Amino acid sequence: MSEPFDIRSGETRHVRTLFISDVHLGSKAAKTDFLLDFLRLYEADTIVLVGDIVDGWRLKRSWYWPQGCNDVVQKLLRKARKGTRIIYIPGNHDEFLRDFPGTHFGGIEVKDRIIHEAADGKRYLVLHGDEFDVVVRNARLLAYLGDWAYDTAIAINVLLSAVRRRLGMPYWSFSAWAKLQVKHAVNFIGEFQKVVVEEARRAEVDGVICGHIHHAVIANMDGIDYINTGDWVESCTAVVEHYDGAFELIEWGDMQGLEPEPKMLPKPAAIRPVSEPVVIAAESRMA
Template sequence: MSEQPEARHFRTLFISDVHLGTRGCQSELLLDFMRYNDAETIYLVGDIIDGWRLKRSWYWSQAHNDVVQKMLRKGRKGARIVYTPGNHDEFLRSYLGTHFGDVEVTDTAIHETADGRKLLVIHGDQFDVVVRHAKWLALLGDWAYVAALNLNTVVNKVRRWLGFPYWSLSAWGKLKVKNAVNFIGAFEQALSGEARRVGADGVVCGHIHHAAVRDIDGIAYYNTGDWVESCTALVEHHDGRMEILRWTRLSARSAASDLAEPVSEPAPGAQAAA
């Protein structure tokens, strides 16, 4: 699709796991997405900035700075921006309840959709046993993950040269490993259980880099995905309908092309694959 996409306005936009400060961050694709997609309320659902990586080695490109400026500009133009930190930007949990300019920082939030449902908004690392009880193992896993992303970068340079869209080697590998699949299932059950505990109708989270829209025992489960592997965001339309958008090509304005693949909300009991 070589045509420039049409600008769209949603009621709510949910973005997580951008990992600014890492070479694997798909900042150009996110910038392109934000050019054509706006919302009344924007939730930043954790791991927007990768404090873990920045502590070890500093990497911050102009595109990363542009993402921050673009988001702040949306706030100045009237969008409400709510930031729920994750484990990689856990340093912001020292500032819960405060504002940075137009950005509210809170541990969790309850979002009410246009059709009256209440959704718990939370990053999700609070329900990751490894992150909570064996941080050294989580850091080791992060190192291995970076190695996979570096290989992923090489693969996608070749794909781009051949004219193919972005594709995540690490995400593909994750879904081929039984233990990873089992972990995803346990994570989804834990988050839907927490939503039920607090009296919410559903949950919006991130953390595991696996975009999904599904019904789990009557609780709506939404995972925003990420901007390292899947390049996805969750949007709420003005009628309350929820949808995942995948943005894997740059638009004509960015010297390539745009591709947004919608993943619509399924009927109860159904599953929408990321």
């Protein structure tokens, strides 16, 4: 696995595969500036978009598409034109693309799910993960209400962050706390990772790569590598595969509830290899 490098140097980092999910373009919570900085400095042979890149649910309610959303789309299309293979696996928020499996849009391939073979020969099932979310599958109205509540929580989060900064208090995510309460109420999130891992076991692969619950982690669960890419709404995380088959989980800077400073690039946080034991908490985030 390659050594960490100084982001501020502007040096491009080349990786074999890049996995990104839950960008939620069309949502006011999407951190497009951070994602653009990340995409400028990371070049990959293959980019896998693991669902909820576009937030169709929010766009249906009210159209919101600032220049930053266009910039992200154009950046991905430019990478595709320059030879990067880009695979788009739709999630529940961009489920309209599930009607177009096998279709190419500007060089971007749409797939329901894929088996990714890493450089070391390990095979990974890659899917968004919403098909294992009983709230989305069996109670769509409840899922939509939860999505509306999350929008409200994000708005409250912005206000609280501003007040706490003025008072000299540390950042605290109201939206993360609110999601935790909902997940306890539906008694569901604690089982999500186990169910996804079991799906990987049924597929007879070595691991699974997913998104959906907005909780980035790399762990081994009963012999199956579980990798969740996180999101670009709060945590701003991605997973990269290096040319030796090692995986890294990258958190793109400490958000602290603030917008990025002009012309300054955030630093990646510490990186965990897939072989490192990680305790999986039941309190993971849900989209």
